[in-house]
Amino acid sequence: MAIPSGINIPCGFDSIDEYVVVLKQMYKEFAYLPAMHIVDFLVEDHWSELPQDWQEYFDSSAFDIESLIPMASQGQVPADSPESLSGFVRQMFGLRFPRDKIDTGASDDKVAVGDIQKYFLNGMKPKKQAEVIDLAHLVSQVARETGTELVVDVGAGQGYLSRVVAYSAAGSRASVLAVDFAQGQKRGAETFQKRLIKQLRGKKAQTDGYRWQEGDEQRLVHCVVKVGMDSTGELVQMARDQAGGRKWMLCGLHACGDLSSAILKAFVESDASAVALVPCCYNFISENCGDMSGFPLSTAFAGVEIGMNALKTACQATVRWEGKPSETMESFKRNYFRALLHYFMILKGQLSKHDRFPTVGGVTNTELAEAVEREQMQDMAEGIDKEFALYVYAALRKMQSSWHPSLGECLECRRSMEHGFRQMAVVWTLRSIVGPLIEGMLVVDRAMYLAQHCSSISAFALFDPVTSPRNVGAGRAPLNDALDVPEARRLKCEKTFEALCFPVCDWLMLNLNKINRHFAISRNIFPPLQPADTHIHFAGQYY
Known part of the structure; x- marks a missing residue:
């Protein structure tokens, strides 16, 4: 089978120059989203950077956090969402490259x-x-x-x-x-x-x-x-x-x-x-x-700077979220715990806002289980939410930190910032929706260079x-x-x-x-x- 010819770009654009202009304009408008760093999300109060009507909608009791998954995967926005939010999602999806797999005949023989x-x-x-x-x-x-x-x-x-x-x-x-x-x-x-x-x-x-x-x-x-x-x-x-x-x-x-x-x-x-x-x-x-x-x-993107955080966002694969909803929700939680740990350490004087973020990486289930054993939490009474405390103990061990907060301090920290989980999930999703736009800039930049x-x-x-x-x-x-x-x-x-x-x-x-x-x-x-x-x-x- 012959190799296909032509670059697939979204419909609605009459020229590559027009597409480049829109990519740059849209990135400039929403660059604040992928520029956010998840670790200092709570410390820097990145939530407050969202438009006010978005904040009110996502903070309302009517909002279902699970609706974030089809929003990121398919661009499906709940009917009661603000028009500005619906418009944002439509625009981001409208700038994505088509992604249907082309059959080049590799499996024919x-x-x-x-x-x-x-x-x-x-x-x-x-x-x-x-x-x-x-x-x-x-x-x-x-x-x-x-x-x-x-x-x-x-x-x-x-x-x-x-x-x-x-x-x-x-x-x-x-x-x-x-x-x-x-x-x-x-x-x-x-x-x-x-x-x-x-x-x-x-x-x-x-x-x-x-x-x-x-x-x-x-x-x-x-x-x-x-x-x-x-x-x-x-x-x-x-x-x-x-x-x-x-x-x-x-x-x-x-x-x-x-x-x-x-x-x-x-x-x-x-x-x-x-x-x-x-x-x-x-x-x-x-x-x-x-x-x-x-x-x-x-030269088409001369003067454009994406930044490390945004480049990481370009690697997100939201197309996978819908097929693995439980894993997606767990990912939201782990991101929230990492941000909450950073907030906790600054609150208790273990770090300053100007310190480099300590490297934690992924905390595995094995490491969490080991934390249970070390902290002798096997027989803890039912109903006590010890997830964050276990994460703290496992993460601090990976960081080789000598700090050891009490269980009570961990529980109080999570209670005081309970709202952060929903807010973190929302911002992570919005950042990920911008990811393909950043990919588009990288792709077109390489194409124009080679052209x-x-x-x-x-x-x-x-x-x-x-x-x-x-x-x-x-x-x-x-x-x-x-x-x-x-x-x-x-x-x-x-x-x-x-x-x-x-x-x-x-x-x-x-x-x-x-x-x-x-x-x-x-x-x-x-x-x-x-x-x-x-x-x-x-x-x-x-x-």
């Missing part, structure tokens, strides 16, 4: 999928298995169509994607250079590779139809290289040396933070033929670092959004011989970028060589351009 499942997926969770199968299929498809003979897998980790691309019967027969910064990851990947090669050379694999060829073990090479915004040169040189004059492409599955931006920069500044990228961990994207910043990459160096852009969802909230992918078609590309621009225009740069399952792809003018429900955003200029297609229907 049952024999190939069976081969991968039988030999290549050991050690992977179901989520990872699905992602590796889909991305490996796409990378192999792009490699075949472009004549690419070397795939450079950046941030390869344990080599799951690398092995499927290099050795699977469904692969393109391209060789793979697996790159990671950690020596331990390289050793682990090489161990997995040896085990796999032994299996594929065995009689069972031969009976299953796998045909091992002499020298196949050399198709996958691992190396340790540091890749960052200021250090892409070594990666590019190593790739060129390994390619030895052959075409090569870049790929990455869940390239964390600035690594995604660095991969795009390496692609733009090199002779790589294509790139397939799945970014993640927006909160590790750098800002205010000049040319070394992970955001913004394009300066490529001739066509596309975007589609590769993974299921519930299973894989962070997904990005790429593909490429052969050079269109009808394009009269000046020699001076030959390097740039013989590239293809296909990368799903939208962590919540929207593939952003730049197809430099094939301008598809017949994509269904597509609409040209930029005015007519000469073949060597940037040409962008946007397509899609918002649901």
